[in-house]
Amino acid sequence: MAESTEYDLVVIGGGPAGYAGAIRAGQLGKRVACVEMERAGGTCLNWGCIPTKALLKSAELFQKIKKADTFGLSVKEAGFDFAKVMERSRGVAGQMAKGVEFLFRKNKVDYFVGRAQVAVAGMVEITEGEHKGKFLKTKNILIATGCKMRRIPDLAVDGVRVMTSREALAAKTLPKSIIVVGAGAIGVEFAYFYNAFGSKVTLVEMLPQILPVEDEEVAKTLHRAFEKQGIAVHTGTKCENFRVGKDAVKVNLVKDGKTEEIEAEVVLSAIGVVPNLESVLSAKVKLELERNYVKVDDSYQTSVKGIYAAGDIIGPPWLAHVATYEAVNAVNGLFGHGPAKRVKSFPGCTYCQPQVASTGLTEKAAKEKGLDYKVGKFPFTASGKAVASAEAEGFVKVITDAKSGEIYGAHIIGSEATELIAEYGLAIHLEATAEEIHQTIHAHPTLSEAVMEAAAATLGEAIHI
């Protein structure tokens, strides 16, 4: 490639926003480059969503094997090789990253490994890595540098006693005991994972419920399920005064003015994320920010013409699928393929067991907005498929407009919740009503019947409850 190449688009960051945006530009026949400082796929694919799902599948299967007799099966000496469990996870991440690299080639995306900086609008400089010193001239720039783990103040991440999910994903040994700080999706998934393999797990959340963004009833149900599984769950609790020793970490749990000291081999910090904006902008580039995130308009353009941003770097909800959607729409808008659409509704998923998934308003939010709403609920104990699978924990809960029946929100806890939520996602996108879901014939016996019956329950027409 000649130095004189002018790109239509240079994307900074190769995560779910960056790589998807770059591929989309390639699909549209544009000259596009993507600069990623680690590996294609970004945090999600290499150090987040994907490798954790591999770990969780191992954990689920291990749990199921221990219950083999329920299914008429027998197993002697069920065990695991933790290093192999972790190795498989790395292998899956590596395979998917290769897949993205293949897609870059297929879609003629120039892929640079290195750290990139917006020099000025129209010019990106590669500031680290083998291409250091290279300048990429471009009509447009998409910043998709995402977020990184927020650190607990005064607690250094050493990868041994104190980890974030990133270090946890590279660890080769199972801690005997672990304190997971923060019960968002990441904290909850790791708590489930370590507990499944026999670590003594303490999960601590400052807010009144685990999975703070989820429906209260769902969070309570998961809280009870986790306790039943043997996890010590502390909500409304602060961690104070971490003391990192040679073999263990001590910390004070403070709840309602009472203090309890606990100790574990490892602390996993999962208290959220902060934007990756350091060194992304040269001194000459000033972008308007909003709460430390890059501010964009409805076409994903920043305060500087020709510089766009999408994904976690423009703020919550910090979800890979939202990031992808934003980047693809930014690129579509940029190159005249329809107007750039902004995110309206999106699902959120937590892959512990039972799984949790939701989309749209929680009941609390509906109440706070003063909406006239109905609730339909269907427990998996009434689902033939769930009972046949010995996975009857949880329920589907749907919130609808009391008059029109339009779906405001849906909340699922149970087996395959993360797959079942898709139908409600489509329903909300299409502004469908509970009646329309009810009138759609769902296959018997499937868990998806519970999606239909919860909708029917808002009308008083569920057959199986």
Add this chain to the structure above:
Amino acid sequence: MAESTEYDLVVIGGGPAGYAGAIRAGQLGKRVACVEMERAGGTCLNWGCIPTKALLKSAELFQKIKKADTFGLSVKEAGFDFAKVMERSRGVAGQMAKGVEFLFRKNKVDYFVGRAQVAVAGMVEITEGEHKGKFLKTKNILIATGCKMRRIPDLAVDGVRVMTSREALAAKTLPKSIIVVGAGAIGVEFAYFYNAFGSKVTLVEMLPQILPVEDEEVAKTLHRAFEKQGIAVHTGTKCENFRVGKDAVKVNLVKDGKTEEIEAEVVLSAIGVVPNLESVLSAKVKLELERNYVKVDDSYQTSVKGIYAAGDIIGPPWLAHVATYEAVNAVNGLFGHGPAKRVKSFPGCTYCQPQVASTGLTEKAAKEKGLDYKVGKFPFTASGKAVASAEAEGFVKVITDAKSGEIYGAHIIGSEATELIAEYGLAIHLEATAEEIHQTIHAHPTLSEAVMEAAAATLGEAIHI
């Protein structure tokens, strides 16, 4: 209950049509009775969908346990107790049947165990069982007696050497070898089940493909998967001259004029169903039939006023969820709760591994209708969730109107296909387009992203292929 009771509705048959229709009438405040000759839930719940799903879950888990090392797990001496596997299946059926009996009480449905006959319009006689001789006076009758297994001519079902699914569900021992005749959903599920537990399985289908109603590409993929699993699959093959011996059954497989003799401990006949109409109508009641099934009009009324029919007894597709829909709609129409809707589209599911599910037109059907269609396909090898789960076999295929993008049909083979199909079901019901599915944000990483990407592929906009 006084003999003089007049019912609003008497339902004959307590399967997915009958019990749902009866419960719905109860919900509408009607006086309703349901007469079932065996147990509430009918074939589906007691001898079909539900107990087979329990068996299949045991089989799946057994298969996964044998692959435990893939997940970093280890297991010594994985085994099974076949009698316990079967016992669990019976237990699940019993639990769900109890559930229906509970729903009868809850909805004030008078439930009679016995054989019932339509004496005349307005009167049902119980002709067998403890209530024998009882007459139920009623304004309306709903016939929902379903179907029973079709028998192979000149081959007596003895429950030992020759079984239908019914006898197979009650068997206590695993046959060393089995010939499954008929590769519809039932035959395919049993073939998978027995093979998973180590029987030598031969699956024989007269038509050119297994799962004859499914998309050709899907059937071919399953055919290959089954062969890889060790099942001998014969399509376009007739079974001739069964010879039942003391310890084995011999049969000739005839294909393209060539004959091969095979032998197995057991033959499972799964060649379809025939309507259960014997003894349901007294000599005084003549209903118009169509190919041996009860003919109904758009409100599910038969040729005799006041006598309705729904479910398998009115003909194909012989699916529990379709039966339920029909019965509920017959009852809604009957009692003025909206017009009775007829079935337009419905999903079909097969619960082997990989699972198969579909709704709407196959590609072949679209071609034969001369439609101007597009195909979008997305393989699970490109799905992060599928790869992380080590379940990357199969694909999603969607067929759309080339111009409008409306979904004509969807076909899924792979993990959780039977759950994933629900979203396409809603899409077809709402006449949604591929673009609308593509624009709906799907959670990452889920298998449901493949549903979205297949839709996007029809537009040339799938990111991950």
